[in-house]
Amino acid sequence: MASIARSALLRQVATAGPVPRQVIASSSRALPVATFHTSARRNLLPPLPQKVEGTVNDPAPVPEPSPSHGSYHWTFDRLVAASLIPLTVTPFAAGSLNPTLDALLCATILIHSHTGFQSIIIDYVPTWRMPRVRKLFNWGLKAATAVVGLALYEFETTDVGLVETVKRVWTA
Numbered sequence: 001m002a003s004i005a006r007s008a009l010l011r012q013v014a015t016a017g018p019v020p021r022q023v024i025a026s027s028s029r030a031l032p033v034a035t036f037h038t039s040a041r042r043n044l045l046p047p048l049p050q051k052v053e054g055t056v057n058d059p060a061p062v063p064e065p066s067p068s069h070g071s072y073h074w075t076f077d078r079l080v081a082a083s084l085i086p087l088t089v090t091p092f093a094a095g096s097l098n099p100t101l102d103a104l105l106c107a108t109i110l111i112h113s114h115t116g117f118q119s120i121i122i123d124y125v126p127t128w129r130m131p132r133v134r135k136l137f138n139w140g141l142k143a144a145t146a147v148v149g150l151a152l153y154e155f156e157t158t159d160v161g162l163v164e165t166v167k168r169v170w171t172a
Contacts (some may be wrong), residue, residue: 009038013111032073050117071114076113077112077116077119080108080111080112080115081112084105084108084109084112087101087104087105087108088105091105092163092166097161097163097164099156099161101163102156102161102162102163103156104164105163106152106153106156106162110145110149110152112149113145114141114145114150117141118138118141121134121137121138121141125137
Protein backbone atom coordinates (compact mmCIF):
# COMPACT_ATOMS: atom_id res chain seq x y z
CA MET A 1 0.00 0.00 0.00
CA ALA A 2 2.77 2.42 0.87
CA SER A 3 4.58 1.80 -2.42
CA ILE A 4 1.41 2.55 -4.41
CA ALA A 5 0.91 5.87 -2.62
CA ARG A 6 4.56 6.78 -2.98
CA SER A 7 4.66 6.19 -6.75
CA ALA A 8 1.43 8.15 -7.20
CA LEU A 9 2.88 11.02 -5.22
CA LEU A 10 6.06 10.95 -7.30
CA ARG A 11 4.02 10.99 -10.53
CA GLN A 12 2.01 13.94 -9.27
CA VAL A 13 5.15 15.91 -8.37
CA ALA A 14 6.85 15.03 -11.67
CA THR A 15 3.91 16.22 -13.78
CA ALA A 16 3.45 19.44 -11.79
CA GLY A 17 6.74 20.91 -13.06
CA PRO A 18 9.23 23.06 -11.21
CA VAL A 19 8.03 25.40 -8.51
CA PRO A 20 9.15 29.02 -9.03
CA ARG A 21 11.67 30.30 -6.52
CA GLN A 22 9.44 33.18 -5.48
CA VAL A 23 6.72 30.75 -4.42
CA ILE A 24 9.13 28.78 -2.28
CA ALA A 25 10.55 31.93 -0.68
CA SER A 26 7.15 33.44 0.02
CA SER A 27 5.64 30.23 1.39
CA SER A 28 8.32 29.70 4.00
CA ARG A 29 10.52 31.83 6.21
CA ALA A 30 13.69 29.98 5.15
CA LEU A 31 16.44 31.68 3.21
CA PRO A 32 16.42 31.03 -0.54
CA VAL A 33 18.85 28.27 -1.47
CA ALA A 34 20.23 27.54 -4.91
CA THR A 35 19.13 24.28 -6.49
CA PHE A 36 21.27 21.23 -5.59
CA HIS A 37 23.44 23.17 -3.15
CA THR A 38 23.57 22.52 0.56
CA SER A 39 25.46 25.65 1.51
CA ALA A 40 25.89 29.20 0.36
CA ARG A 41 28.43 29.82 -2.38
CA ARG A 42 31.73 31.26 -1.18
CA ASN A 43 34.55 32.27 -3.46
CA LEU A 44 37.85 31.19 -1.89
CA LEU A 45 40.00 33.05 -4.41
CA PRO A 46 39.25 36.34 -6.12
CA PRO A 47 37.92 36.03 -9.68
CA LEU A 48 40.46 35.85 -12.45
CA PRO A 49 41.07 38.94 -14.60
CA GLN A 50 38.81 38.95 -17.65
CA LYS A 51 41.31 39.76 -20.36
CA VAL A 52 42.62 37.82 -23.33
CA GLU A 53 46.28 38.04 -24.21
CA GLY A 54 46.97 37.46 -27.88
CA THR A 55 44.56 35.92 -30.35
CA VAL A 56 43.02 32.53 -30.86
CA ASN A 57 45.58 31.66 -33.54
CA ASP A 58 48.64 32.36 -31.36
CA PRO A 59 50.54 29.21 -30.34
CA ALA A 60 50.84 28.23 -26.70
CA PRO A 61 54.06 29.51 -25.15
CA VAL A 62 56.69 26.81 -24.70
CA PRO A 63 59.09 27.38 -21.81
CA GLU A 64 62.83 27.23 -22.41
CA PRO A 65 64.31 23.82 -21.54
CA SER A 66 66.30 23.85 -18.33
CA PRO A 67 68.17 20.97 -16.67
CA SER A 68 67.06 22.15 -13.24
CA HIS A 69 63.38 21.60 -13.97
CA GLY A 70 61.25 18.65 -14.93
CA SER A 71 62.75 15.20 -15.19
CA TYR A 72 65.84 15.91 -13.08
CA HIS A 73 63.68 17.01 -10.16
CA TRP A 74 61.47 13.97 -10.55
CA THR A 75 64.48 11.64 -10.75
CA PHE A 76 66.07 13.22 -7.68
CA ASP A 77 62.81 12.93 -5.72
CA ARG A 78 62.48 9.25 -6.66
CA LEU A 79 66.10 8.52 -5.67
CA VAL A 80 65.64 10.20 -2.29
CA ALA A 81 62.36 8.34 -1.70
CA ALA A 82 63.91 5.01 -2.72
CA SER A 83 66.95 5.59 -0.50
CA LEU A 84 64.69 6.03 2.52
CA ILE A 85 63.72 2.34 2.44
CA PRO A 86 67.16 0.84 3.16
CA LEU A 87 68.10 3.73 5.44
CA THR A 88 65.01 3.08 7.55
CA VAL A 89 65.26 -0.72 7.67
CA THR A 90 69.04 -1.15 8.13
CA PRO A 91 69.45 0.22 11.69
CA PHE A 92 66.56 -1.85 13.01
CA ALA A 93 67.51 -5.06 11.15
CA ALA A 94 71.25 -4.88 11.90
CA GLY A 95 70.78 -3.71 15.46
CA SER A 96 73.59 -1.18 15.26
CA LEU A 97 73.44 2.38 16.53
CA ASN A 98 75.79 4.02 14.07
CA PRO A 99 75.61 7.83 14.43
CA THR A 100 76.66 8.36 10.81
CA LEU A 101 73.82 6.17 9.54
CA ASP A 102 71.42 7.93 11.91
CA ALA A 103 72.53 11.37 10.66
CA LEU A 104 72.18 10.21 7.04
CA LEU A 105 68.64 9.01 7.76
CA CYS A 106 67.72 12.38 9.34
CA ALA A 107 69.21 14.33 6.42
CA THR A 108 67.37 12.18 3.87
CA ILE A 109 64.06 12.60 5.69
CA LEU A 110 64.64 16.36 5.82
CA ILE A 111 65.43 16.57 2.08
CA HIS A 112 62.46 14.34 1.21
CA SER A 113 60.09 16.50 3.27
CA HIS A 114 61.46 19.76 1.84
CA THR A 115 61.15 18.66 -1.80
CA GLY A 116 57.68 17.25 -1.16
CA PHE A 117 56.37 20.46 0.36
CA GLN A 118 58.12 22.46 -2.34
CA SER A 119 56.25 20.45 -4.98
CA ILE A 120 52.96 21.15 -3.21
CA ILE A 121 53.69 24.89 -3.22
CA ILE A 122 54.66 24.82 -6.90
CA ASP A 123 51.52 22.89 -7.85
CA TYR A 124 48.91 24.72 -5.78
CA VAL A 125 50.17 28.31 -5.43
CA PRO A 126 50.64 29.67 -8.96
CA THR A 127 53.09 32.53 -9.43
CA TRP A 128 50.98 34.32 -12.03
CA ARG A 129 48.02 34.54 -9.65
CA MET A 130 49.54 34.98 -6.19
CA PRO A 131 53.21 35.98 -6.51
CA ARG A 132 53.54 37.41 -2.99
CA VAL A 133 51.84 34.44 -1.34
CA ARG A 134 54.06 32.05 -3.29
CA LYS A 135 57.19 33.92 -2.17
CA LEU A 136 55.92 33.91 1.43
CA PHE A 137 55.27 30.16 1.31
CA ASN A 138 58.70 29.47 -0.20
CA TRP A 139 60.46 31.49 2.49
CA GLY A 140 58.31 29.85 5.16
CA LEU A 141 59.32 26.43 3.85
CA LYS A 142 63.00 27.38 3.85
CA ALA A 143 62.72 28.68 7.43
CA ALA A 144 60.86 25.58 8.60
CA THR A 145 63.43 23.32 6.93
CA ALA A 146 66.27 25.21 8.64
CA VAL A 147 64.57 25.01 12.05
CA VAL A 148 63.82 21.29 11.70
CA GLY A 149 67.37 20.63 10.46
CA LEU A 150 68.81 22.44 13.47
CA ALA A 151 66.46 20.55 15.80
CA LEU A 152 67.45 17.20 14.28
CA TYR A 153 71.13 18.11 14.60
CA GLU A 154 70.70 19.01 18.27
CA PHE A 155 68.68 15.84 18.85
CA GLU A 156 71.37 13.70 17.22
CA THR A 157 74.32 15.29 19.03
CA THR A 158 72.95 15.87 22.53
CA ASP A 159 70.33 13.12 22.89
CA VAL A 160 70.04 9.44 21.95
CA GLY A 161 69.24 9.94 18.26
CA LEU A 162 66.33 9.19 15.98
CA VAL A 163 66.70 5.41 15.65
CA GLU A 164 67.11 4.83 19.37
CA THR A 165 64.10 7.04 20.09
CA VAL A 166 61.96 5.06 17.65
CA LYS A 167 63.16 1.80 19.26
CA ARG A 168 62.27 3.08 22.72
CA VAL A 169 58.83 4.30 21.62
CA TRP A 170 58.17 1.03 19.80
CA THR A 171 58.98 -1.14 22.83
CA ALA A 172 57.28 1.14 25.37
